[in-house]
Amino acid sequence: MNTEQKLAADIKQALHSLFEVEQEVILQPTRKDFAGTYTYVVFPLVKSLKKSPPEIGASLGEYLKANSDLVADYNVVQGFLNLVLEENTWFDTFNAILSDENFGFAKANGKGVLVEFSSPNTNKPLHLGHLRNNFLGDSISRILKANGWDVTRACLVNDRGIHICKSMIAYQLFGKGETPESAGIKGDHLAGKYYVEFDKSYKAEINELVAAGETEENAKKNAPLLKKAQEMLLKWEQGDAAVVELWKRMNGWVYDGFNATYRKIGVEFDKTYYESDTYLLGKDIVEEGLATGVFYKKDDNSVWIDLTEEGLDHKLVLRGDGTSVYITQDLGTTDLKFKDFHSEKAIWVVGNEQDYHFQVLFAIMKKLGRSYADGCYHMSYGMVDLPSGKMKSREGTVVDADELVAEMTATAAETTKERGKIDDFTAEEAENLFQMLALGAVKYFLLKVEPKKRMLFNPQESIDFQGNTGPFIQYTHARIKSILRKATAEGIEIPETIAGIPLESSESDLIFLLSEFPSVIRKAGDDYAPSTVANYAYDLAKTFSSFYSEFSVMNEADTAKRDFRLALIRVVADTLKKAMGLLGVEVPERM
């Protein structure tokens, strides 16, 4: 039981003894302007007790001061009972944190969760929007693990379909046999180049047809290039050797490119599914649904489900000609995923433009009686917009992931060199640091915003290194480490338990914040919100910085005080490292 829970129990007991009231007690942190750590709001008691709020507050405060060994003092402002804690409870709280290396992390709960994210298309390189997806997926995986879940990270690669054929056709027509090696272009970028190429030529054909008197609609449907792509898709599905060979070759290039990017941004998967393997799945589920009467057949043989009871519409699950639609294969892969991993939960990190799709998918699974249906969650997130509007790969108006990371790394290098604090680093150490800072900046930037909100990225203003940013938190960690190195150099041993030291308010602020770490992790997991962890890390770093400028650690004459501060800041550094770790961000020893 932590301090807050104990205090709540004491208040509950007090309510019982004083007023014979049985009530759950909820505490809130006391506002900065008043003395106290926790505040209990007495307004709700006014009616039943028929006493004024200050009266209730005072008698409750008096009782707690006398009977609770946690409460040293109290004050009442209107209906707010502010409780000042005994100093030794701060040390109880702190010592518990100090002695627990895994403070904040829950024990394994023996249950599995599958997190699917990234899910790239193999016709274009990753852009800023994909980065948001990757970082959200990576971070929520880490957060769920910290909440005790056994996490499997899965990636479903969209490696087939008409859009892939578009790149392939364009390459066949205009590629002149070039390869990533011959062109000196990363494989995913090379494929992307031909995807854009396709779109350009396709649009030119449409314009020609329209000029020749076709309607725009017809032109779009009948442009020779599109026909070629559709033919190629058909050939691919028939297993045409030449087409499959080209498909394998080009996808191979793309995977090499993706792997390089994933390695650079520090994202990994436990399991990769390929849509070329799974796109035919789901038809047996359609049969099952027809047999159980969950689905119904129309005259043209197409299969549907009625979801009007769920507030949704009728939805097609299989075409009249027996071929799959998107949801068909998703039914199949969902079953497959739960069969493969026997997990309790599955999470899909997918943009909010698919909100409706997932509502439908989950509703169908429920109607089919899948036991896992309630464990399905769509972690929906908003698009990353540019000042000019939406990013469009076909039109080339995207912020490329590789380019962005490279630019940020250059900025980190420049900013760091200006400051001249790491002049003794080897080239490799320096490069390592620049990468760490660049990724810290980008990841933090994308994760600090609540996932479901769409966010704006302004390339001109770019990503900052000051203020509420990843590098600021990394910097805070490095500053603490610098002090700890100094202490080690002087042979100072940090004590394992602390007691009886008069506390400065910024010190108790820090202890209080540290004590909240477990509930922050819990909340982030419950809400699927890495932003909760990001905001916490910033809050902690900010509070430390304030303490740092007000008090000195190593120059403190009272050695007991000094040693306490060393212990305190060591836990702060550890907690910053853990919190940033949950965002997939590393923190440096020096910067």
Add this chain to the structure above:
RNA sequence: GGUCCCGUAGCUCAGCUGGAUAGAGCAUCUGCCUUCUAAGCAGACGGCCACACGUUCGAAUCGUGUCGGGAUCACCA
């Protein structure tokens, strides 16, 4: 048009299981580096929390409606 999401300072965002005088960062302005890293700290400036009504002792937070922005409603994925 139906459904879903969003609307908080000039800009980017916290806060939303109802609680006190709504917080940060950026930008603008003032101070602070001979003491542990100034990527920092302290301060100033900046708000009808889109609007209206309702529930409540109490609403940025909950409910209803309006307005504004976005997404979606394909035998595309």
